[in-house]
Amino acid sequence: MRYYVLDRGDQLSVELSEQFHKLAAGRGFQLDAESPEIVISIGGDGTMLHAFHTFIDRIPNIAFVGVHTGHLGFYADWKADEIPELIELMSGAKSADQLKPRIAKYPLIEIEIYKKSGQTTCIALNELTIKGVDGTIVAQIDINDELFEMFRGDGICISTPSGSTAYNKSIGGALVHPSIEALQLAEIASINNRVFRTLGSSLLLPKHHHCDIYSRKEQRLLLTIDHLNIPVDDLISIQCKVAEQKISFVRYRPYPFWNRVREAFLG
Ligand code: NAP
Numbered sequence: 001m002r003y004y005v006l007d008r009g010d011q012l013s014v015e016l017s018e019q020f021h022k023l024a025a026g027r028g029f030q031l032d033a034e035s036p037e038i039v040i041s042i043g044g045d046g047t048m049l050h051a052f053h054t055f056i057d058r059i060p061n062i063a064f065v066g067v068h069t070g071h072l073g074f075y076a077d078w079k080a081d082e083i084p085e086l087i088e089l090m091s092g093a094k095s096a097d098q099l100k101p102r103i104a105k106y107p108l109i110e111i112e113i114y115k116k117s118g119q120t121t122c123i124a125l126n127e128l129t130i131k132g133v134d135g136t137i138v139a140q141i142d143i144n145d146e147l148f149e150m151f152r153g154d155g156i157c158i159s160t161p162s163g164s165t166a167y168n169k170s171i172g173g174a175l176v177h178p179s180i181e182a183l184q185l186a187e188i189a190s191i192n193n194r195v196f197r198t199l200g201s202s203l204l205l206p207k208h209h210h211c212d213i214y215s216r217k218e219q220r221l222l223l224t225i226d227h228l229n230i231p232v233d234d235l236i237s238i239q240c241k242v243a244e245q246k247i248s249f250v251r252y253r254p255y256p257f258w259n260r261v262r263e264a265f266l267g
Helices: 011-026 043-056 056-061 080-091 257-266
Strands: 004-009 036-043 063-068 102-117 118-124 127-132 137-143 147-160 183-189 203-206 208-214 221-225 228-232 235-253
Touching: 004 011, 004 043, 004 208, 011 036, 011 080, 036 043, 043 056, 043 063, 056 235, 063 080, 102 127, 102 147, 102 183, 102 228, 118 127, 127 137, 127 235, 147 208, 183 208
Parallel strands: 004 036, 036 063, 063 235
Antiparallel strands: 102 118, 102 235, 127 147, 127 221, 137 147, 137 208, 147 183, 183 203, 208 235, 221 228
């Protein structure tokens, strides 16, 4: 098995990373930074975002596993003291509750950014946010090429189902099960008056729909794609849709999404 480990860089994550390499060598796993089959993220959900973007060009060929060294995560579901068990399961020496490893595939968002200076395509695992640098933003939102609303406010968040528990949740968006192929559009502090009228609630677009966000004034914007910040001062529009490709996670044991939601937010 070809593998790669990406850790958060704190002492515990580095130590676990070293432990993983040692045990993996004993099982004959091959460390491969270029074309791993499995990428192990050790840290938190934020570390998984880094791992995802590090291997963004090889997503269809990789399965991810997350080990958390802080609180329980959504992408990182193995505990710090479970590395030996994880290695055993990865090597096939042991199977949890007689279950075979399963691949869970989660939807991603494809983002086309059109600027006066050029066009870029990006993929998000959690979300895209569009915010103003100098204050409120003005944007026209079209759904499937028809005008939907004129937005004025702090910003717009477009999240994946697995990203729905992150920034989207903080702005009142719904939690969406990752088996639902959809993207969620949520407002960040919209201003409502006679000129600017928005829906006020978040909405889900299915896989075959798309939305376009047109910049409607000269404005300096900050786009965030997961943990990445992209300042843009010449935006024309952004198109978002559910991506064709998905991210794969190897599940050596079941850990249902709603259990993770309960553990993370309700205790
Ligand atoms: P960060 O500001 O250092 O961490 C943000 C927090 O979001 C961390 O606690 C992280 O968990 C958690 N998180 C990341 N993905 C998640 C998910 N899918 N479900 C639930 N929680 C999640 O930033 P970062 O570590 O570079 O991560 C960037 C992400 O942070 C963005 O994609 C955005 O979703 C999120 N964020 C949230 C807010 C907010 O809620 N107000 C503000 C800014 C950014 P770990 O501690 O396990 O890494």
